[in-house]
Amino acid sequence: MAILKDELTTPTRPETVTLPERRTSLISAAELADLDNHDALAIRRVSKRFVKHGGRSWLPFGLAGARRPKVVRAVEDVSLTIRRREIVGVLGSNGSGKSTLIRLISTLLIPDAGSVEVFGHDVAREERAVQRLINRVSVEAAFFRKLSPMENLLYSARLYGLPAREAREQINAILARLGIKPDRIGQPLESMSRGMQQKVAIARAFLTAPILLLLDEPTTGLDPRSKQDVQVFVRELRDTHDATILLTTHDMDEAEALCDRIAIIDGGRIVAEDTAEGLRRAVTARLGLDRPATLTEVFMAYTGRDWEQDEPEDEEDNEADDK
Amino acid sequence: MLQARGLAVARATLSGARAEAGKGYAFIERNWYLTKRYWAWEAVWVTYNIVNALSVTFIAASAGQISGQRFSPALLNQFVVYLAIGTAIWTYISVVFDQVTETVTMERWEGTIEYTFMAPVSRLTHMFGTCAFALLHGFALTAVQLLVMGAFFHMDLSHAAWGAAVVIMLAGSISLIGLGTISAILPMLFTERGAQMAYIIRAIILLISGVYYPITVLPGWLQVFSHISPATYMLEGLRLSIQQGKSVVALWPDIWPLLICGVVSVPLGLYIFNRAERFAKRTGRLKRNG
Structure with a gap:
């Protein structure tokens, strides 16, 4: 694994463009100085449930028959604290609650119980203050596909609040740094590969200079080269741009290579949290192994399932079932 | 000291307003890019609206043949202009409504809805930008439609008071922002059928507002609803200004209801939109669909 880490810090592609300087116009100098007085992220006993109705739930007076609304516990009593400049990984199988957790932090969902604070700002009560500090990359690169990377990123x-001229310069610099050729920047995104679209999604997040970056399985489905490019970029963000990063993944190697700490989530609950080394040590002792446990063994020990095995319910489907 | 502080506050306010205007422009620019990229759809809609308007206005041109009566050229012209104004305003209202609701629908389809709603933009700025483009778009398409109509029908507009007509359009457009904001809630809350539900609002406006006929022909109970539709006053005001050359002062009975509708519907629309957004965030409806 140490070899992989070395590879990550030494990009294989010759770099001719460096990341642009962090732009601070969104956040005043006083606000920036105050950031160190708070945890980057403080999640305290957060729960989120979704009600999944049956297909005929619009019928009145119980005419829907036996189909009763089903309550799905997407996130249950989760607590997690991240300090500034940390990279913390949340490891879990599909449907374990990772994406719901990211949506709660992103102000896209309101917790049913508990609180989420980003640098001391509550996500439900101080939405706008939180939104200025964060950005997110999700597993699906969501864009207006007919528009070009330049048009999407300019939007x-x-x-x-970034002025257009400054934005254009930054967009060109960041996309070049991520290996996107200049002649593709004006072409519709629908003509680009998934890997390239994901890089544009990462550029979008970086463009706004987030203090807390939420990466929701950013490398899922990417080829090894693109995956490595993204991982190098993530590390660079933290090392040179002071970003705090919360990364959800089900890629064990990625979690170990990038993260200072790892939390394992299962059935909406955090079941373990430590450094990769600490988790290994605990599981090695628990299983009585005569060699260090692998992260896959760690994951299986805490969740009782293989990491490729999905949870029974896909959390994506648990949300918004009213059509 | 006090003066310096006042100056600083004014500067901060101006800077904040400029920043919000820039964010609002994001929606105008994005929708302009989308309109350009979907130019084929645009061509289809322009053609559809023009053909629709021509079909309706030919009813006026053929009034004599339909009724078996003789109409003087002046009377026929009045009938043609009456329907031409109806079809033009209907195109304007339809484009504005479609644009506002489809923006939310398209964002849901593309998955960008999450990124727009997690950006540090107030909903006032969001809806202002979206509606501003919708109004400009609607105005442009209506102008094209009227130009084509002019080639088909001889319309005597020599008495038109164009300044008064512009005032009516502006006053009516404020109300359309409010109604558009309210209709945009539907695709936000109902992930698959919201856009179709928004058609119901449009259809009701078409029925009760006197787009193609005077509201006096409606049953009494329906006329009650006509009086709360801003489109009723828009149409009446435009017909009076274009067909009879009425001045702004003479049109005041149509202008003040439009202003009241605007003053009420914009804040009401924003309030309802904010409540609906909170509901969507509690129940997990702000997400990709498609």
């Missing part, structure tokens, strides 16, 4: 930059 995003304007929403965060």
Whole structure:
């Protein structure tokens, strides 16, 4: 694993463009200085449940028959604290609650119980203050597919208050740094590969200079080369741009290579949290192994299932079932 | 000291307003890019609206043949202009409503809805930007439609008071922002059928507002609803200004209801939109669909 870490810090592609300087116009100098007085992220006993209705739930007076609304516990009593400049991984299988957790932090969901604070700002009560500090990359690169990377990113930059001229310069620099050729920047995104689209998604997040970056399985489905590019970029973000990163993944190697600490989530609950080394040590002792446990063994020991095995319910389907 | 503080507050306010205007422009620019990229759809809608308007207005041109009566050219012209104004305003209202609701629908389809709603943008700025483009878009398409109509029908507009017509359009457009904001809630809350539900609002406006006929022909109970539809006053005001050359002062009975509708519907629309957004965030409806 140490070899992989070395590979990650030494990009294989010759770099001719460096990341642009962090832009601070969204956040005043006083606010920036105050950030160190708070945890980057403080999740305290958060729960989120979704009600999944049957297909005929619109019928009145119980005419829907035996189909009763089903309550799905997507996140249950989760607590997690992340300090500034940390990279913390949340490891879990599909449907374990990772994406719901990211949506709660992103102000896209309101917790049913508990609280989520980003640098001391509550996500439910101080939405706008939180939104200025965060950005997110999700597993699906969501864009207006008919528009080009430049048009999509310009839209995003304007929403965060970045002037158009500065935005254009930054977009060109960041996309070049991520290996996207200049002649593709004006082409519709629908003509790009998934890997390239994901890189544009990462560029979108970086463009707004987030203090807390939420990465929801950013490398899922990417080829090894693209995956490595993204991982190098993530590390660089933390090392040179002071970003705090919460990364959800079900890639054991990625979690170990990038994260200072790892939390394992299962059935909406955090079942373990430590450094990769600490988790290994605990499981090695628990299983009585005569060699260090692998992270896969760690995952299986805490969740009782293989990491490729999905939870019974896909959390994506648990949300918003009213059509 | 006090003066310096006042100056600083004014500067901060101006800077904040400029920043919000820039964010609002994001929606205008994005929708302009989308309109350009989906130019084929645009061509289809322009053609559809023009053909629809021509079909309706030919009813007026053939009034004599349909009724078996003789109409003077002046009377026929009045009938043609009456329906031409109806079809033009209907195109304008339809484009504005479609644009506002489809923006949310498209964002849901593409998955960008999450990124727009997690950006530090107030909903006022969001809806202002979206509606501003919708109004400009609607205005442009209506103008194209009227130009084509002019080639088909001889319309005597020599008495038109164009300044008063512009005032009516502006006053009516404020209400359309409010109604558009309210209709945008539907695709936000109902992931698959919201856009179709928004058609119901449009259809009701078509029925009760006197787009193609005077509201006096409606049953009494329906006329009650006509009086709360801003489109009723828009249409009446435009017909009076274009067909009879009425001035702004003479149109005041149509202008003040439009202003009241605007003053009420915009904050009401934003309030309802904010409540619906909170509900969507509690129940997990702000997400990709498609």
